[in-house]
Amino acid sequence: MKVTRKIIQIDDERCDGCGNCVISCAEGALKIIDGKARVISDNLCDGLGACIGECPQNALHIIEREAEEFDEEAVEKHLEAQEAGAEEQETMPCGCPSTQIQRFAPAGNCQSANVPRAQAAGSAQSALGHWPVQIRLIPPNAPFLKGADLLVVADCVPVAFPTLHQDFLDGKAVMVGCPKFDDVQDYIDRFAEIFKNAGIKSVTTVVMEVPCCSGLPTIVKKGMEKAGVQVPAKQVTISTRGEILETR
Template sequence: MKSIRKIIQIDEDKCDGCGLCVPSCAEGAIQVIDGKARLVAEKYCDGLGACLGECPKDALKVVDAEVDAFNEEAAKKHVRKTKEGTAAHPHGPAAGMHTAREHGPGLHMAGAEETMACGCPSTLMQSFAPQIPQTACEKANIPVARAASGLSALTHWPVQITLVPPTAPFLRGADLLVASDCTPFAYPRFHDELLRGKTLLVGCPKLDDVEEYVKKFAAIFATAGIKSVTVVVMEVPCCQGLPVIVRKGMAQAGKSVPIGVATISVRGEML
């Protein structure tokens, strides 16, 4: 039954899909779908606006609208179902994830009520500690297979330049590693020698949108307080545009940040 009450409204033009609003909603009413924050179902939103303060783009607001009544029991059931689905599919989006659609004036909905809208894991920002053994005992007890292959030095997600918003918390005051997306495959010591202690951004200067990259780096340098930049490229000619892109973004932001370039051969050697 519909009635006029308070409910969250999401401005798609302002939303950059960072996902910071998602964990602040205890009812699971918001998920990132197709790169944008979406209201999963009207009945899951209590209209209290706990998510408002988490949006760096000011894309959320509470409005009065004729919508379905808030259903606390349905919201609890939805949260349980979402958690169960995440546990069952930890490495990918949930089955049945729908494309976003609109219901009502300005109220952006996604999927049917029975659909488990877990959002897109590629755009949900996460920060986590690198897998680094701390004590002498921990280091001595690393399994041989792991010691030989090395441990992941990645501390955050996402890593694709296109998907990382300039306001991402892990960018603040970071030592940035900007890598062409072939380099981690070519260089066997990528994590230990290049990535450890740095924040990673990955992209392809040949296949991706160069101008959008320049704009993204300009925004990052303007807002994130980057300390240093290391650009890692392959020796092939098409890779050489990546340092140029980074420098252009830095210039547009009016910043001067120390920058270094490392080049990897197609045989996996540091040149």
């Protein structure tokens, strides 16, 4: 039944698809679709506006309009379906070679002492010590995560920043993904399991300066909060010209 009530409205012109609102919606009513935030079903939105303060573009507002009544039972079923979907992704029944866990010794020191970065970049060796690297493909119980220093990287960073291996990856377990195009809740749940069980020693998140990257550090933080742990964390922002803009 439809009633006139408060509900979230999203301004498409302002929304840049960063996904911060999706993370903050406890009911799972929001999703990034075609690069924009969407209310996926009116009956999942309680209209209280917890997501509004997380939007850096002021694209979300509470309005009154005719909509389906908020349905707590539908929310519970929706969240259960999301959780089941995350578990199904984790099992990876397809047997794709990209999901096969591998550990291997890095090729060697990425950068020799006293070698300028620009020169080293031309002859750098890989510091990667495991496979897979995509967040969605790494199971929380992967052996290379145990007691690791974790590097979480937005997937545009390696293209823009030429010395990622030398400056950040050496000695770390790496997880790569895009908060704009992948499932935000799956990311949060996955990181929560990792932080809860893997004994992560530290986490460094490296993102681009563009707005769609801004959700990744928040996802990592939400995963930590859900796991009920505190891990030393650092965030690095890279410019589109491949320069380090900020470290905090």
